[in-house]
Amino acid sequence: MQMGLDFALVEELVAGVDEVGRGPLCGPVVTAAVILDPARPIRGLNDSKMLSEARREALFEEIREKALAWFVGRAEVHEIDRLNILHATMLAMQRAVEGLSVLPRLALIDGNRCPKLAVPSAPVIKGDSQVPAIAAASILAKVSRDREMGEMHLLYPDYGMAAHKGYPTPQHLDALKRLGPTPIHRHSFAPVREAYLSFNGMAVTLP
Numbered sequence: 001m002q003m004g005l006d007f008a009l010v011e012e013l014v015a016g017v018d019e020v021g022r023g024p025l026c027g028p029v030v031t032a033a034v035i036l037d038p039a040r041p042i043r044g045l046n047d048s049k050m051l052s053e054a055r056r057e058a059l060f061e062e063i064r065e066k067a068l069a070w071f072v073g074r075a076e077v078h079e080i081d082r083l084n085i086l087h088a089t090m091l092a093m094q095r096a097v098e099g100l101s102v103l104p105r106l107a108l109i110d111g112n113r114c115p116k117l118a119v120p121s122a123p124v125i126k127g128d129s130q131v132p133a134i135a136a137a138s139i140l141a142k143v144s145r146d147r148e149m150g151e152m153h154l155l156y157p158d159y160g161m162a163a164h165k166g167y168p169t170p171q172h173l174d175a176l177k178r179l180g181p182t183p184i185h186r187h188s189f190a191p192v193r194e195a196y197l198s199f200n201g202m203a204v205t206l207p
Contacts, residue, residue, distance in 0.1 A: 012038060012105070013035060013068075013102065013103075013104050013105040013106070014035065014036075014104060014105065014106050014107075014108060014133055015033045015034065015035050015069075015097060015100060015104035015106070015107045015108070015119075015133065015137075016033070016034050016035075016036075016107075016108050016110075016127070016131055016132070016133025016134035016135070016136055016137045017031065017032070017033045017034075017093050017096060017097060017107055017108065017109045017110065017134065017137050018031065018032060018109075018110040018127070018128055018134050018135075018137040018138040018141055019031040019089050019092065019093065019110070019141060020048070020138070020141040020142045020144075020145045021141075021145050021166070022085050022086075022089055023167055023168075024165060024166030024167050024168075024186075025166055025167070025168050025172065025176070025185055025186055025189050025191055025192050026077070026152075026159075026161070026166040026181075026182065026184045026185040026186060026192075027077065027145065027148065027149055027152065027161075027165075027166045027184055028074045028075060028076050028077060028080075028092075028145070028148070029074065029075050029080060029085065029088055029089050029092050030072060030073070030074045030092065030141045030142075030144050030145040030148075031072070031073045031074065031089070031092040031093045031095070031096040031137075031141055032070065032071065032072045032073070032096055032136075032137040032138070032139075032140035032141040032144070033069075033070065033071050033073070033093075033096035033097045033099070033100055033104075033107070033137055034063060034067050034069070034070045034133050034136040034137045034140060035067060035068040035069045035070070035100065035102055035104055035133065036066075036067055036068065036132060036133050036136060037066055037067060037068045040066040042059065042062055042063060042066055042132070042136065044059065045059065045132045045135040045136055045139070046128075046129060046135050047126075047128040047129045047135060047138055048128065048135070048138040048139045048141070048142040048143075049128075049138075049142075050129070051139070053146075056139050056142060056143050057143060059136075059139050060139055060140060060143040063136045063139060063140060064140070067136065068102055069100045069101045069102035069104075070100070070136075070137075070140060071095075071096050071097075071099030071100050071101075072096065072099075072140055072141065072144050073092045073093065073094070073095030073096030073097075073098075073099060074092050074095070075088035075089065075091050075092040075095075077183075077184055077185070077186055079091065080186050080188065081186055081187050081188040084188065085186075085188075090113075090115035090116070091115070093109065093115040094115045094116065094117060096137075097115075097117055097119070098118075103119065104119055105119065105120070106119065106120050106121065106122065107119055107120070107121040107122075108121070108122055108123075108124050108127060108131055108133065108134055109121055109122070109123050109124065109127070109134075110123075110124060110126075110127040110128050110134045110137070110138065111123055111124075111125065111127070112125055145165070146165055149161045149162065149165045149166055150162045152166075152184060155182075156182050156184075158175055158179055159172060159175045159176075159179070159182065160172060160175065168191055173191055176191060176192065176195040177195060177198070180195055180196065180198070180199035181195050181196050181199075
């Protein structure tokens with residue numbers, strides 16, 4: 001249920017929702033929903049991309065401690081390949097909102113469209129730099145996904161995932177050409193599909 005709203009007037013039980021990971025060639029798309037507690041303000045909330053890694057890590061812990069409710073949702077690689085990245089992102093956002101322990105009165109979604117939700121929702125362009133709850137969600141989503149890609153780096157060290165987090169950097173594209181895709185690569189994305197075909201349909205197996 002979508003609605004128009006002056007979100008600056010809403011103070012309580014508003015869930016901010018954001019995603020990380022639409023552009024990478026591998027790994028899940030990760031979303032988060034956060035309801036902030038007006039009685040426990042968090043200073044320095046901003047778009048996660050505008051913060052240093054150290055600041056994101058510190059805010060990650062503070063958000064989880066002080067928020068009224070928070071939940072991290074995700075859509076897996078096989079869901080991205082089956083649904084496409086847009087629909088998989090909407091699914092992950094649904095899971096994030098549905099996972100909240102407190103039912104929000106409104107969900108504010110970063111971007112220009114909303115997933116189908118059981119609560120009223122409204123899109124907010126560049127919401128991660130305007131709405132504190134969306135900024136908080138962007139931080140939870142990014143830190144969660146970055147940590148996971150660091151773990152994937154331990155499984156597939158030759159791909160450099162700890163550095164590029166799955167995005168199509170020259171290092172990542174070169175590794176795909178040399179080594180082929182791993183089980184966590186998105187085969188519906190053109191560079192991965194091309195690498196798969198160049199390896200005669202043989203993907204790299206799990207160690």
